[in-house]
Amino acid sequence: MLSKIGILSTLISTILSFLLVYQSFSEVKSKNNIISKKFYYLSFYQLLFIIFSFLILLFGYIFSDFSLINVYENSHTTKPLFYKITGTWGNHEGSLLLWINIMVLFSFLFLVYKKNTEKKFKLFTLIFQNILILFFLIFLLTNSNPFSEIYPAPSQGMGLNPILQDPALGIHPPLLYLGFVSSSIYFSAALASLICRLEANVFAKFIKLWVVISWSFQTLGILVGSIWAYYELGWGGYWFWDPVENSSLMPWFLMTALFHSLLVLEKKNGLYAWVLILSILTFIMSVTGTFLVRSGILNSVHTFANDPSRGLFILIFLAFMISMSLIILFKYFPNEKNNFLFLSKESFVLFNNWFMIFFLTVVLIGTLYPLFLEVLSKEKVSVGPAYYNIVLAPFIVPFLFLMSYGPQSKWFSSKLVDVKKMFFIILLSFSLVFIFANFEKDSSFITTLILVFSIYLILQSFLDLYTSIKNNSFNLSRSISHLGFGMLIFFISTNNILSTESNFNLKVGETKKLTNYSIKFNNLKILKEKNYETLVGNFLITDIKNYKEENLKPEIRVYNQPKIVTYESSIKSKILSDTYLTMSNLAGSEFYSIRFQTKPFMNLIWISVLIISAGGFLRILRRENK
Amino acid sequence: MRKFLFFLTFFGTLSIIIVFYLGLKTEKIYSTKDLIGKPISEVNLDLLNTDGSFNTSELKNNNFTLINFWASWCGPCRKEHKYLIELSKNDNIKILGVNFKDNKLKANKFLNKLGNPYFLIAKDDSGKKSIDFGVYGIPESILIDKNLVIIQKYIGPINKKDVKYIFNAIGS
Amino acid sequence: MKNYFKIITSIIFLILSSNCFSDENLNYKIYKNLRCLVCQGQTIADSNSDFAMTIKSVVDDKVKDGMKENEIYNFLADKYGDWILYKPPFKLKNYILWFLPYILFFLGGILLLLIFLKKTPLSKK
Known part of the structure; x- marks a missing residue:
């Protein structure tokens, strides 16, 4: 029953998309300047029906209707309600439906945004967006249908992978999709503006909001994903430069480059072609990332859905999208004359782009190189964190400097900023590092410089923040985001330097003495929960220096549906430092392998990213109030 | 110029897409095929049932040797055992069993029940010796010749096809 | 002013590199x-x-x-x-991996330089 309604509703939505494309083509030719009402209706009903399909699937999950294969494969009646809901997008088919929902949503929003202006441009955007939507709808209906039925309906489902049963991972996909799927709208808009030869600053005004929205959500999505990796994967790390993680970072670099360039486009009509290229690239990169993740072409810790046939589908689409954009881009390539003054604000935007594209290429090369090498020479190679750290770290230093200096420069002028003040702040940062840098572990010259310049950025952003609050200017959100970024780099580096780790074996009753801590294995309990059985270890951690005690309770869980063993870390999270303990059993022994870590500033890392995205959200809100 | 750039980007992206396409078809399971053609390292192994040890260089005395890593607790080992027995009937090849992270009693019970295809049984209690052979999960078998050069590696249980291949390779 | 920085950075470098x-x-x-x-x-x-x-x-x-x-x-x-x-590992087959990013960064820099120097229509990076 649900299956038929779901498919019907999706089909109606598909027909509406098709109609939208068809009708737009004929409407474009008419001289009339006002978009006819039927487009709003068509778009609205398209949105309504696609949301309805999603709700149908959601219903299937909430009420455990196992006649849907998708629900049967990914859900279970004993699962808590929250995970039944999040399970809807915790799998390939459901998440694809969510993906389409977001594309349709943005198609609708774009149509109603700045109503009755630039009709031709809007209609062409609608055409391109709906071609994309149509493709994904066909993909969904033919290859990855979440509404497929099984008969007879099984009485019980197979359950959701336990590591996905987590609140952070519940909200991670929607956030990330609001980020990079919404970039489809400025992909479409860029192609449309090329065809209509839209004026540069008009285009900038049209897409800025969407770029900031997608960037802010992308930032949040990455944050939530990292937090999940931190406490769920159980190794104390939050970023492993894994292909799947990289796939979310690459569009982020492009979005960041894009909205910096948009500033130039708005202010001085410059960089139009470059902005168009970035807009197109962002969504192409998002789809490429999706291809890498969904096809299972790369070995990743996060492989949750892979199937080569899906990969092929996305790849064909990717090829189509790229050739379409290339042809349009080269056919309608805008001619413009720009003069850039060195040290003007626009030149710093170019510097930003230079670095962003560099970061992007490093991550892209690191991600794709193993694949290329294997295809071309049959040799396998792994590219891990060491590569990215070595290649990227030296470039962070000048980048931080430019980030602090750039915002103070003036548009259209190559006047130097207050150099004395700048040197004073840098000197201050140097001395701060110099005084406090008595690190026990290794830290290199570059790490030190990174610390100095991140402090410089933090101090400078605080000053900027102060002035922008005083003047109530738009720069407020920029200062906030830059501040967040400075903090992020600072805390990541210090966390990297100051984290400690010890591995040892312990049995119940024993105590392990470390330099600053002693760890006592008090007892072991077996508990039965609704969907798993668990072995809970109780450890007493004593901070020898500060005479503080705390209990950590790591678990080894055996889930019943599906039968999977997971190791749950136990984390005591404090403002300044986390203590992190995991335990695993050793076969045929009463000893347990214990991994004890102290991780300073974890919460501050999360907060920094929140601050970065807060800048973006603030900009969105202020824009609307203007 | 513009045309040139167009074709450059066009064929650039095209080649990337072709690589992606070929990448879809490559084997995702990792194997240590690189090791074929290289000699195995000389390692001392303790024997399972007697004190004393055995050096892999002594395998030069056999025309061909199959080094088989197994354990009584390993399910797939049970499955491949009959093929090992089949191989052991050939005079041109000897099978060296390396009992992996196992217990002597259980290992012998396993052999008593299913038969003993090995000309010699060594042991690797800690699993550390297996690293010298590039083993990462049992069952795993390495076929070497007189010069200790690896001819073939089998990750996972060997099957009928593998037996045929081995008989072919050793020329009988 | 710049000399001070050199001195300070080298001191910090010495202190930090001594920790192994x-x-x-x-x-x-x-x-x-x-x-x-x-x-x-x-x-x-x-x-x-x-x-x-x-x-x-x-x-x-x-x-x-x-x-x-x-x-x-x-x-x-x-x-x-x-x-x-x-x-x-840093060997022949991985040279592209290790060097390509720097080469691209360098090329990007040249492009930027051209933009600043030539003052002609050039907006594509």
Whole structure:
């Protein structure tokens, strides 16, 4: 029953998309300047029906209707309600439906945004967006249908992978999709503006909001994903430069480059072609990332859905999208004359782009190189964190400097900023590092410089923040985001330097003495929960220096549906430092392998990213109030 | 110029897409095929049932040797055992069993029940010796010749096809 | 002014570079640079698998025997291929990986320079 309604509703939505494309083509030719009402209706009903399909699937999950294969494969009646809901997008088919929902949503929003202006441009955007939507709808209906039925309906489902049963991972996909799927709208808009030869600053005004929205959500999505990796994967790390993680970072670099360039486009009509290229690239990169993740072409810790046939589908689409954009881009390539003054604000935007594209290429090369090498020479190679750290770290230093200096420069002028003040702040940062840098572990010259310049950025952003609050200017959100970024780099580096780790074996009753801590294995309990059985270890951690005690309770869980063993870390999270303990059993022994870590500033890392995205959200809100 | 750039980007992206396409078809399971053609390292192994040890260089005395890593607790080992027995009937090849992270009693019970295809049984209690052979999960078998050069590696249980291949390779 | 910075940075550099790894840290560092081959994209340090445990104890042994970090990587790469190393070795087949980003960065810089110098229509990076 649900299956038929779901498919019907999706089909109606598909027909509406098709109609939208068809009708737009004929409407474009008419001289009339006002978009006819039927487009709003068509778009609205398209949105309504696609949301309805999603709700149908959601219903299937909430009420455990196992006649849907998708629900049967990914859900279970004993699962808590929250995970039944999040399970809807915790799998390939459901998440694809969510993906389409977001594309349709943005198609609708774009149509109603700045109503009755630039009709031709809007209609062409609608055409391109709906071609994309149509493709994904066909993909969904033919290859990855979440509404497929099984008969007879099984009485019980197979359950959701336990590591996905987590609140952070519940909200991670929607956030990330609001980020990079919404970039489809400025992909479409860029192609449309090329065809209509839209004026540069008009285009900038049209897409800025969407770029900031997608960037802010992308930032949040990455944050939530990292937090999940931190406490769920159980190794104390939050970023492993894994292909799947990289796939979310690459569009982020492009979005960041894009909205910096948009500033130039708005202010001085410059960089139009470059902005168009970035807009197109962002969504192409998002789809490429999706291809890498969904096809299972790369070995990743996060492989949750892979199937080569899906990969092929996305790849064909990717090829189509790229050739379409290339042809349009080269056919309608805008001619413009720009003069850039060195040290003007626009030149710093170019510097930003230079670095962003560099970061992007490093991550892209690191991600794709193993694949290329294997295809071309049959040799396998792994590219891990060491590569990215070595290649990227030296470039962070000048980048931080430019980030602090750039915002103070003036548009259209190559006047130097207050150099004395700048040197004073840098000197201050140097001395701060110099005084406090008595690190026990290794830290290199570059790490030190990174610390100095991140402090410089933090101090400078605080000053900027102060002035922008005083003047109530738009720069407020920029200062906030830059501040967040400075903090992020600072805390990541210090966390990297100051984290400690010890591995040892312990049995119940024993105590392990470390330099600053002693760890006592008090007892072991077996508990039965609704969907798993668990072995809970109780450890007493004593901070020898500060005479503080705390209990950590790591678990080894055996889930019943599906039968999977997971190791749950136990984390005591404090403002300044986390203590992190995991335990695993050793076969045929009463000893347990214990991994004890102290991780300073974890919460501050999360907060920094929140601050970065807060800048973006603030900009969105202020824009609307203007 | 513009045309040139167009074709450059066009064929650039095209080649990337072709690589992606070929990448879809490559084997995702990792194997240590690189090791074929290289000699195995000389390692001392303790024997399972007697004190004393055995050096892999002594395998030069056999025309061909199959080094088989197994354990009584390993399910797939049970499955491949009959093929090992089949191989052991050939005079041109000897099978060296390396009992992996196992217990002597259980290992012998396993052999008593299913038969003993090995000309010699060594042991690797800690699993550390297996690293010298590039083993990462049992069952795993390495076929070497007189010069200790690896001819073939089998990750996972060997099957009928593998037996045929081995008989072919050793020329009988 | 700039001289002061040079002095200060070199002092900091000296202080910080004098701190070396303790032995235990070396072991963790090595674990973190090794791929757990039987897992999905996890390091040896992060895996509880049997294979990872064995590799850990082998690494411990080798460190105890006085083997250098690089020698241990070479030993394992010899047995399991470069796939096991998370830091791709610096050799011919990986030159593209290591150098291409710098080359592109350099080319980007030249492009920027052209934009600033020529003052002609050029907006594509």
